Amino acid sequence: MTTASTNRWEHYYTPATVAEALEILRRYDGRARVVGGGTDLLVETRRGLHRPVEAMVDVTHIEGLDVITSDEDNIVIGCGVTHSRIVRDARILKYGMCLSESCGVIGGPQVRNVGTLAGNVAHALPAGDGTIGLLALGGEIEVASDDGIRWMPLQDSFKGPGKSFIDRYRQILTRLRFRPTAAGEGSAHHRVMRPQGLCLPIISVGVRLQIDDANTITDARISMGPVGPVPYLAEPAMEVLVGGPATNEQFVRAAEVALENVELRTSKYRASREYREQMVRTYLPVILNRAVERANGAAS
Numbered sequence: 001m002t003t004a005s006t007n008r009w010e011h012y013y014t015p016a017t018v019a020e021a022l023e024i025l026r027r028y029d030g031r032a033r034v035v036g037g038g039t040d041l042l043v044e045t046r047r048g049l050h051r052p053v054e055a056m057v058d059v060t061h062i063e064g065l066d067v068i069t070s071d072e073d074n075i076v077i078g079c080g081v082t083h084s085r086i087v088r089d090a091r092i093l094k095y096g097m098c099l100s101e102s103c104g105v106i107g108g109p110q111v112r113n114v115g116t117l118a119g120n121v122a123h124a125l126p127a128g129d130g131t132i133g134l135l136a137l138g139g140e141i142e143v144a145s146d147d148g149i150r151w152m153p154l155q156d157s158f159k160g161p162g163k164s165f166i167d168r169y170r171q172i173l174t175r176l177r178f179r180p181t182a183a184g185e186g187s188a189h190h191r192v193m194r195p196q197g198l199c200l201p202i203i204s205v206g207v208r209l210q211i212d213d214a215n216t217i218t219d220a221r222i223s224m225g226p227v228g229p230v231p232y233l234a235e236p237a238m239e240v241l242v243g244g245p246a247t248n249e250q251f252v253r254a255a256e257v258a259l260e261n262v263e264l265r266t267s268k269y270r271a272s273r274e275y276r277e278q279m280v281r282t283y284l285p286v287i288l289n290r291a292v293e294r295a296n297g298a299a300s
């Protein structure tokens, strides 16, 4: 028999509505945990890395939350949507390319076929790839709890490495959304990683740029990880770009400003601080140039 004390769970629920899911979480009062695809949680729970729970509440079968939709202002992604679905969604390819790119590098096909963007965000790792892509797009998340439903900026949900302001024992990240890129806008993502072994990136960067007819940058967002305890929005570098020309020279300058404002670390199995710095210097200008090409109508 499986018990919570052996880092297993006794019950696995697949509620069909948010109300039902919240009711189960309420009933277990902190002894049940929300699960998406389980690619992080089930593995880590079996390894004893989380406090034991009696039940898992799988939110990927909730009606209406396993789809990508769009309303007047946003593309909206339900918490049951997997990375594979995001990667091939025509709207996201057209209006949120960096999210498609960032979800496309997660694990292998098996992981992408079950892992969700909501799970990537709720896990709150400093360099979760889908998270970095959504952060560059200016994403927001919807959180459902006993107190009701509210939208919040994605960047406000991170508390520390693996720590989220979403209480994963009592609250559900139900939907994620972003404003589609419009004419004159482009986005891009790139990740540097060791070719095999650990599934943690050396550096992951995402950008969203808006340029006008005179090639002046009118809006910019740059996300990066791992460069600190939480996914990072490189505001000083963004400020350098806005109002200036969309040139490689500016992009090189933005990379330097980004580096001045973060504390990169040497990690034993991944890369030295110096190597990471070099990767930011190299790839941030590359993807900024790519975003400009896309803003100018290039297909990819």
Ligand SMILES: Cc1cc2nc3c(=O)[nH]c(=O)nc-3n(C[C@H](O)[C@H](O)[C@H](O)COP(=O)(O)OP(=O)(O)OC[C@H]3O[C@@H](n4cnc5c(N)ncnc54)[C@H](O)[C@@H]3O)c2cc1C
Residues within 6 Å of the ligand: 033, 034, 035, 036, 037, 038, 039, 040, 041, 042, 043, 059, 079, 105, 106, 107, 108, 111, 114, 115, 116, 117, 118, 119, 120, 121, 122, 123, 127, 128, 129, 130, 166, 168, 171, 172, 173, 174, 199, 200
């Ligand atoms: C072999 C392998 C390779 C991987 N490679 C990568 C990689 O390259 N890049 C990368 O970023 N990640 C990678 N991962 C990690 C993982 O696959 C992703 O982070 C994935 O997006 C997690 O989503 P999930 O739905 O499986 O989350 P789960 O494992 O189900 O949950 C993760 C966390 O989020 C919480 N949670 C999940 N959904 C919700 C929700 N809707 N509301 C509230 N809380 C929720 C859970 O309680 C848990 O704390 C890899 C994992 C494996 C096993």
